[in-house]
Amino acid sequence: MNSLLEVKELKKKLGGFHIEHMNFTLEEGCITGLIGVNGSGKTTTIKTLLGLYLKDGGTITFHGKEIDTNEGMVKNRIGVVLDEGYFYEELTLKEMKSVIAPAYSNWDELAFINYINRFNLKLEQKIADLSKGMRMKFAIALALSHHADLLIMDEPTSGLDPLIRNELMEILLEFMQEEGKSVFFSTHITSDLDKVADILILIDNGKILLNESKDELLDRHALVKGDHSLLNEYTRELFISLQETPFGFEGITDKKEILCEQMSNVVVERPSIENVMLAYVGGDRHDF
Numbered sequence: 620m621n622s623l624l625e626v627k628e629l630k631k632k633l634g635g636f637h638i639e640h641m642n643f644t645l646e647e648g649c650i651t652g653l654i655g656v657n658g659s660g661k662t663t664t665i666k667t668l669l670g671l672y673l674k675d676g677g678t679i680t681f682h683g684k685e686i687d688t689n690e691g692m693v694k695n696r697i698g699v700v701l702d703e704g705y706f707y708e709e710l711t712l713k714e715m716k717s718v719i720a721p722a723y724s725n726w727d728e729l730a731f732i733n734y735i736n737r738f739n740l741k742l743e744q745k746i747a748d749l750s751k752g753m754r755m756k757f758a759i760a761l762a763l764s765h766h767a768d769l770l771i772m773d774e775p776t777s778g779l780d781p782l783i784r785n786e787l788m789e790i791l792l793e794f795m796q797e798e799g800k801s802v803f804f805s806t807h808i809t810s811d812l813d814k815v816a817d818i819l820i821l822i823d824n825g826k827i828l829l830n831e832s833k834d835e836l837l838d839r840h841a842l843v844k845g846d847h848s849l850l851n852e853y854t855r856e857l858f859i860s861l862q863e864t865p866f867g868f869e870g871i872t873d874k875k876e877i878l879c880e881q882m883s884n885v886v887v888e889r890p891s892i893e894n895v896m897l898a899y900v901g902g903d904r905h906d907f
């Protein structure tokens with residue numbers, strides 16, 4: 620696999636919040652999910668990658684070239700969908716497209732019209748009259764209409780209903796059909812990633828806690844349920860997180876084999892991405 624985007628020792632300070640020593644690579648042909656709870660630094664990471672926030676240190680390369688000094692190439696080859704959607708409210712979709720399209724040397728009008736029709740959007744409609752889901756679809760239509768290699772999206776599914784979220788995941792999979800494509804998207808709705816993500820990066824308080832293939836991550840961990848009587852000083856240590864209720868315990872472990880040897884009569888299940896994420900970031904302390 621070839622690396623498309625490489626982040627080395629990225630540093631960004633924003634008020635009292637820090638990203639430091641951040642390193643990761645986005646590979647061609649992979650959908651990478653950036654996950655973390657509210658305030659963990661997902662938007663800051665993405666805005667710093669895109670140069671919307673000036674970085675305080677480190678390097679970001681795209682196709683081996685520094686992003687800072689190759690703005691034109693980067694703009695043409697990266698499609699961006701941001702949470703806020705930087706649109707002029709008083710313009711129609713057609714007018715807004717006319718502002719944006721000339722910025723791309725390989726703008727594909729036919730592809731754009733196809734997405735507009737597919738998403739049931741109307742070119743004469745004003746941006747101000749679009750619902751949140753329609754805005755997101757318009758942003759995606761724009762991002763996909765200039766033959767980008769990499770699609771970067773910040774919380775594209777937040778506030779969307781399950782039907783539209785599912786449709787968006789289908790579009791991402793379609794986009795990935797072409798060789799050399801890659802998607803990087805942040806979300807705190809981890810269920811969206813179950814179906815589509817190849818790689819997961821878990822960030823908390825500006826630091827990467829996990830960066831590995833989704834399948835390996837879920838194989839490596841287990842959700843274990845059992846009776847209180849099985850817990851003792853030694854077995855408790857086998858869990859990354861452990862919750863006790865009046866009916867028993869439930870915990871996440873990355874020591875599946877040892878745990879099964881030490882604890883009989885437990886139920887061992889494959890965890891969800893959310894189970895694993897909350898185990899590492901102390902889910903009970905966070906508000907979802």
Ligand SMILES: Nc1ncnc2c1ncn2[C@@H]1O[C@H](COP(=O)(O)OP(=O)(O)OP(=O)(O)O)[C@@H](O)[C@H]1O
Pocket residue numbers: 633634635636655656657658659660661662663664774807
């Ligand atoms: N302009 C700013 N000035 C100072 N601090 C900021 C600024 N923007 C964000 N922060 C802080 O940086 C931290 C990370 O915020 P960020 O928006 O990157 O998190 P996030 O993971 O995207 O959260 P969410 O899921 O809520 O969108 C938070 O503590 C936030 O309060």
